[in-house]
Amino acid sequence: MVNADRTQPGEPGVPTVPGEKPVLLEMRGIVKQFPGARALDGVELEVRAGEVHCLLGQNGAGKSTLIKVLSGAHQPDEGEILLDGRPVTIPHPVAALRLGIATMYQELDVVDGLTVAENIFLGHELSTAGFTQRGAVIRRTRELLRRLGHPGISPRREVGRLSAAGKQIVSMARALSHDARVIVMDEPSAVLDSQEVSNLFRVVRDLTQQGVAVVYISHRLEEIRQIGDRITVLKDGRTVAAGLEVAQTSTAELIRLMTGRTVEYAIPRRPEVAPDAPTLLSVAGLTVPGEFHDVSFDVRAGEVVGLAGLVGSGRSEILEAVFGARRPSAGSVEVGGRRIRSGDVSAAVAAGVGLCPEERKSQGLLLDEPVYRNITLSTFARTANAGFLDERAERRQAVAHIEALDVRPARPDRAARTLSGGNQQKVLLARWLEHGCRVLLLDEPTRGVDVGARAEIYALIARLTAAGTAVVVVSSEIDEVLGLADHVLVVSEGRVVHSGPAAQIDEHRVLDLVMEGSAA
Numbered sequence: 204m205v206n207a208d209r210t211q212p213g214e215p216g217v218p219t220v221p222g223e224k225p226v227l228l229e230m231r232g233i234v235k236q237f238p239g240a241r242a243l244d245g246v247e248l249e250v251r252a253g254e255v256h257c258l259l260g261q262n263g264a265g266k267s268t269l270i271k272v273l274s275g276a277h278q279p280d281e282g283e284i285l286l287d288g289r290p291v292t293i294p295h296p297v298a299a300l301r302l303g304i305a306t307m308y309q310e311l312d313v314v315d316g317l318t319v320a321e322n323i324f325l326g327h328e329l330s331t332a333g334f335t336q337r338g339a340v341i342r343r344t345r346e347l348l349r350r351l352g353h354p355g356i357s358p359r360r361e362v363g364r365l366s367a368a369g370k371q372i373v374s375m376a377r378a379l380s381h382d383a384r385v386i387v388m389d390e391p392s393a394v395l396d397s398q399e400v401s402n403l404f405r406v407v408r409d410l411t412q413q414g415v416a417v418v419y420i421s422h423r424l425e426e427i428r429q430i431g432d433r434i435t436v437l438k439d440g441r442t443v444a445a446g447l448e449v450a451q452t453s454t455a456e457l458i459r460l461m462t463g464r465t466v467e468y469a470i471p472r473r474p475e476v477a478p479d480a481p482t483l484l485s486v487a488g489l490t491v492p493g494e495f496h497d498v499s500f501d502v503r504a505g506e507v508v509g510l511a512g513l514v515g516s517g518r519s520e521i522l523e524a525v526f527g528a529r530r531p532s533a534g535s536v537e538v539g540g541r542r543i544r545s546g547d548v549s550a551a552v553a554a555g556v557g558l559c560p561e562e563r564k565s566q567g568l569l570l571d572e573p574v575y576r577n578i579t580l581s582t583f584a585r586t587a588n589a590g591f592l593d594e595r596a597e598r599r600q601a602v603a604h605i606e607a608l609d610v611r612p613a614r615p616d617r618a619a620r621t622l623s624g625g626n627q628q629k630v631l632l633a634r635w636l637e638h639g640c641r642v643l644l645l646d647e648p649t650r651g652v653d654v655g656a657r658a659e660i661y662a663l664i665a666r667l668t669a670a671g672t673a674v675v676v677v678s679s680e681i682d683e684v685l686g687l688a689d690h691v692l693v694v695s696e697g698r699v700v701h702s703g704p705a706a707q708i709d710e711h712r713v714l715d716l717v718m719e720g721s722a723a
Contacts, residue, residue, distance in 0.1 A: 262625030315363030509688030
């Protein structure tokens with residue numbers, strides 16, 4: 204058995220059909236049990252050299268657990284892993300890297316306080332006689348960034364000062380720095396705009412042409428069509444389809460395999476907003492220096508306003524300022540005709556404003572607290588008794604939302620950290636449903652969310668607007684913004700370069716406006 208020593212290409216492996224790419228990686232009968240849950244129940248995965256193998260499944264299907272087994276973060280209870288046809292053990296992540304298996308996780312694992320170069324070579328520094336070769340590290344970092352199409356990122360820049368997209372590039376460079384033979388990419392496009400996604404695909408194709416196998420995880424089925432070769436589908440910890448050819452498998456069939464039912468993938472139609480609907484949110488001349496300038500818009504009851512633009516354009520910062528998480532230097536925010544105090548989250552929440560932030564784990568959830576506590580976080584006063592929280596009352600309130608939003612597993616005492624990304628998003632939405640907010644700010648509401656949960660979120664937005672809630676949505680997917688919104692603002696480099704009805708603009712025009720704004 205091979206243990207953490209890289210096998211070399213050309214060594215005996217699994218026989219292949221003439222003309223097929225050789226099988227590089229196999230996972231056979233993988234079982235992983237956690238207390239009270241069987242996360243993986245005999246999963247099978249076969250990946251060929253030089254292919255993009257897409258791993259699909261709903262949130263909670265077992266994808267993250269499987270790649271943690273492959274990366275050495277978890278040890279399987281049963282089953283085996285083969286590389287070039289030979290069994291290997293992967294007792295820890297360093298062993299996986301030695302075998303040539305690198306993993307890019309959905310939740311970025313960069314260290315904000317270190318430089319770009321230090322992050323990329325963290326744990327495998329280039330050194331001689333115990334001394335780091337700083338010049339060699341900088342040169343190699345520049346080569347990797349140039350290969351990724353980002354030569355403008357300085358190797359000496361502190362990673363904490365980069366945007367989410369910049370941090371993703373650093374994570375990709377780290378994977379490439381290991382000369383990996385298998386690269387696992389977990390939702391790599393989640394924080395990237397359309398131009399960055401095109402660049403990502405260029406890098407992936409370059410890797411596969413060199414014989415590298417890429418295991419690609421994404422909930423965006425249109426991406427699978429563009430970049431994937433074959434697909435394996437997981438459901439409830441089991442493999443329900445393996446090695447499907449992308450070109451020969453319909454989207455409807457993939458959705459059926461993942462969910463066990465037919466799901467309407469399109470955004471549901473909503474009735475037009477009544478002309479006399481009252482304005483619930485009014486933003487006038489809002490400015491945060493260095494982020495955005497002179498932003499104004501209104502949202503009526505039952506209306507969805509979408510903010511479209513590239514990552515880093517200022518769209519997320521606009522939502523944060525409306526919510527009071529950023530203090531503007533100028534401008535005002537009114538809810539229901541009453542001005543709320545700038546830079547005061549408590550005042551915004553009291554006025555009926557709720558925010559589901561872009562980074563739900565670091566900004567939205569108390570990961571080590573139970574699900575019920577995360578749901579009731581903004582409504583403690585309702586369950587307090589003589590100054591003490593009534594946990595039974597909290598659970599009762601939370602359970603109703605857990606059932607209504609189909610949070611899985613439906614266990615209110617489970618720590619929020621243990622939920623999949625899509626179910627964590629549902630918990631955040633449940634918090635604001637419990638609060639009964641009049642204005643809901645959604646930043647990337649479907650990022651990392653499977654097709655079933657995505658359809659449920661779209662339907663929930665439709666229900667909320669039908670009940671008179673005003674919604675502001677930010678999304679990196681332009682077609683999603685245009686499909687959800689009644690009115691669209693296009694933001695470029697902190698300025699609104701277009702404002703108008705969603706029906707009167709298309710995706711190509713949005714991209715033109717974004718690029719024109721960037722050039723200007």
